[in-house]
């Protein structure tokens with residue numbers, strides 16, 4: 421481990437001079453910092469900026485978000501993906517109102533107990549908002565720290581995260597938020613996955629992997645879970661008055677969002693038409709195919725147009741006829757928005 425203060429001071433000096441400007445770095449409001457950390461999980465900084473600005477403008481206080489309908493919250497999240505983050509955050513904010521008088525707790529254990537808060541979010545919000553001594557370990561920090569130490573532990577394992585959190589504790593006894601952000605910024609700007617800029621790295625003299633020539637072999641990470649392929653068919657059903665048939669998802673993935681009626685590809689059209697008491701007629705050939713990648717699954721969707729003779733909703737109680745012109749009021753997952761646009765253009 422490096423002698424404090426030189427490593428830490430060097431890193432923080434670099435951060436002070438080179439950090440990117442971000443709106444959430446200009447606030448000390450724990451609620452705003454928390455929003456940014458939730459949005460930044462799995463999402464690029466540049467994508468998050470506009471969502472963050474709009475979110476804090478529409479829900480400027482914890483109370484305003486706690487009072488909001490889940491549909492309104494998901495609508496503000498539309499396009500950011502990983503919607504369970506938004507639902508969990510909404511639930512957690514309600515817990516803050518109910519259990520903590522609307523004030524984000526500055527007790528790490530109380531904060532960790534809130535819905536959807538894991539060790540990373542706990543450390544990030546507690547250190548940045550309250551300067552508490554917790555180390556953030558995200559993908560950037562895994563990479564930077566494993567290279568600095570030429571560490572060969574498998575960073576896919578929980579015990580490696582715990583070990584890194586312990587290693588970093590001495591560095592977060594003061595200025596914890598700044599140190600954590602500096603480590604992550606170094607990983608984002610200099611110590612990047614495939615083309616690290618070691619020649620411009622402020623802490624190069626502390627880096628064991630650089631010295632040994634093993635930079636691109638670190639971090640060690642075992643292979644990710646394989647993606648599963650889901651072969652599906654979607655019905656685009658629109659009546660003559662410009663209403664489309666939608667259903668609200670009840671499954672854990674994308675729960676609460678809206679989609680066109682969807683079935684496994686094996687379901688026969690005869691069975692589907694039977695479900696609608698033969699009030700729809702499905703085209704024999706799909707209008708087009710679409711593939712969409714989620715974290716652990718791929719949807720391969722055949723999109724069929726169906727003609728309708730009656731406003732029957734089939735067997736799904738979550739289905740509704742909705743005017744196409746009202747589409748903006750409903751939260752669609754990305755593949756459904758693509759289907760909507762393609763079918764509207766084809767008309």
Ligand code: SF4
Nearest residue numbers: 611618621624627630
């Ligand atoms: Fe990363 Fe290279 Fe800096 Fe080491 S010297 S921390 S590998 S950028």
